[in-house]
Amino acid sequence: MNFYSTNRRCPSVGLKEAVMNGLAPDGGLYMPERIPVIPRAFFNNIYEMSVRDIAFVVADLILGSDIDSAEIRQIVNDTFTFDIPLVKVEDNIYSLELFHGPTLAFKDVGARFLARVISHYSSQSRGRKVRVLVATSGDSGGAVAAGFKDVPGVEVYILYPSGRLSHMQREQLDVPGGTVHAIEVLGTFDDCQRLVKEAFADDDIRRACDITSANSINICRLLPQMFYFFHAYASLMGKGGEAPRDVVVSVPSGNLGNLTAGLLAWRMGLPIKRFVVANNVNDVTVNYLLTGKFLPRRAVKSVACAMDVGNPSNISRILDLFGGDYGPLSHVLTGYSYTDEDILGTMSLVYSADSYMLDPHGATAFAALRDDLKPGETGIFLETAHPSKFARAVHEATGVELKRGAGQDAHHRTVHPRISVSYEALKKILLNETNG
Ligand SMILES: *Cc1c(COP(=O)(O)O)cnc(C)c1O
Numbered sequence: 001m002n003f004y005s006t007n008r009r010c011p012s013v014g015l016k017e018a019v020m021n022g023l024a025p026d027g028g029l030y031m032p033e034r035i036p037v038i039p040r041a042f043f044n045n046i047y048e049m050s051v052r053d054i055a056f057v058v059a060d061l062i063l064g065s066d067i068d069s070a071e072i073r074q075i076v077n078d079t080f081t082f083d084i085p086l087v088k089v090e091d092n093i094y095s096l097e098l099f100h101g102p103t104l105a106f107k108d109v110g111a112r113f114l115a116r117v118i119s120h121y122s123s124q125s126r127g128r129k130v131r132v133l134v135a136t137s138g139d140s141g142g143a144v145a146a147g148f149k150d151v152p153g154v155e156v157y158i159l160y161p162s163g164r165l166s167h168m169q170r171e172q173l174d175v176p177g178g179t180v181h182a183i184e185v186l187g188t189f190d191d192c193q194r195l196v197k198e199a200f201a202d203d204d205i206r207r208a209c210d211i212t213s214a215n216s217i218n219i220c221r222l223l224p225q226m227f228y229f230f231h232a233y234a235s236l237m238g239k240g241g242e243a244p245r246d247v248v249v250s251v252p253s254g255n256l257g258n259l260t261a262g263l264l265a266w267r268m269g270l271p272i273k274r275f276v277v278a279n280n281v282n283d284v285t286v287n288y289l290l291t292g293k294f295l296p297r298r299a300v301k302s303v304a305c306a307m308d309v310g311n312p313s314n315i316s317r318i319l320d321l322f323g324g325d326y327g328p329l330s331h332v333l334t335g336y337s338y339t340d341e342d343i344l345g346t347m348s349l350v351y352s353a354d355s356y357m358l359d360p361h362g363a364t365a366f367a368a369l370r371d372d373l374k375p376g377e378t379g380i381f382l383e384t385a386h387p388s389k390f391a392r393a394v395h396e397a398t399g400v401e402l403k404r405g406a407g408q409d410a411h412h413r414t415v416h417p418r419i420s421v422s423y424e425a426l427k428k429i430l431l432n433e434t435n436g
């Protein structure tokens with residue numbers, strides 16, 4: 001399978017190059033040249049299949065020409081080491097719990113899969129070490145650290161802004177094994193991102209090692225997110241025994257990775273009637289759906305902070321899927337946005353009415369589903385993080401004190417190298433490791 005850039009100002013590349021480049025050289029995002037359609041028969045017995053089995057079938061259709069099937073099977077099995085249950089919350093409303101991975105957020109899926117694909121290619125690169133760089137503002141760093149910790153031949157450098165991570169997010173950067181290196185930057189997230197970009201543009205670094213990015217725009221973080229849309233549908237079937245009709249999926253959206261993955265699954269033939277986009281006050285995407293105008297703006301802080309995105313990069317993939325045509329796009333997508341007060345109110349209401357604890361991101365998606373669902377339809381919302389990751393919001397909304405997630409509290413706090421916003425300082429770290 002080849003992958004083209006959404007900007008179409010550079011040639012298509014194979015999977016290896018798409019993964020290793022991360023971003024296409026013309027600044028566009030990679031998309032698969034062909035979206036294979038799944039044979040209808042697949043849906044007849046999908047309800048008997050595990051997440052891993054489903055993931056393998058879908059992955060093999062897309063990546064099978066680049067990586068051999070036994071290897072894909074292994075990558076998929078190593079990615080899904082945790083359950084993704086579909087839990088009934090109310091009549092006709094189900095929660096797809098994507099937070100049972102090691103860092104308690106759905107980003108584990110993409111990070112674990114990407115880590116294994118990079119490792120697959122690095123084992124072919126004859127002893128040349130691969131270095132993965134990522135700038136994080138929160139959840140990505142932990143997911144990448146956990147995703148890469150058992151992956152041989154790859155050194156990971158995570159740049160995070162000093163003082164901006166929550167206690168749990170900071171702890172999640174410390175993983176055993178010695179191949180994951182967290183670097184504290186005395187600056188903002190944007191500074192971290194700029195340093196990473198400078199490293200990519202530095203010929204000295206490129207000569208010394210292969211470097212790539214584990215950022216969320218990487219196509220191999222996106223593709224595995226398709227699998228759980230199929231799995232959600234299969235789980236719904238399992239509950240009723242027959243093919244569900246009129247399934248609507250609500251996606252709590254920031255950078256639009258999950259939504260893009262869902263739309264790709266739909267294009268492959270997954271019978272989803274429509275997707276609901278749920279935004280917090282950063283409602284750039286929802287505004288686009290309502291008006292046809294995409295107007296990026298500075299993000300502001302909200303209680304669903306992982307969705308505080310003012311210029312979602314995956315919009316270019318979504319527009320590309322519809323040939324830039326607002327008409328057909330607005331037929332499958334609806335959108336709603338919510339204030340912090342709405343989100344906390346939803347958490348409170350669902351906890352008292354249904355005894356189900358939502359996190360602020362899942363709550364946003366739940367609210368959108370409740371506002372959008374028509375009689376006779378069945379709704380699924382993505383519950384993207386464990387509520388304990390947002391214990392303060394949970395407490396504010398429901399009065400409940402949640403213990404932090406299992407396995408998250410025994411860490412010994414390590415000291416990370418701390419650098420000012422200077423590329424020379426980062427370069428020194430990268431090159432020392434390279435020579436050593
Ligand atoms: C990253 C994140 C989101 C946003 O997902 P996108 O794919 O970027 O739209 C939603 N919820 C949580 C908990 C996240 O960490």
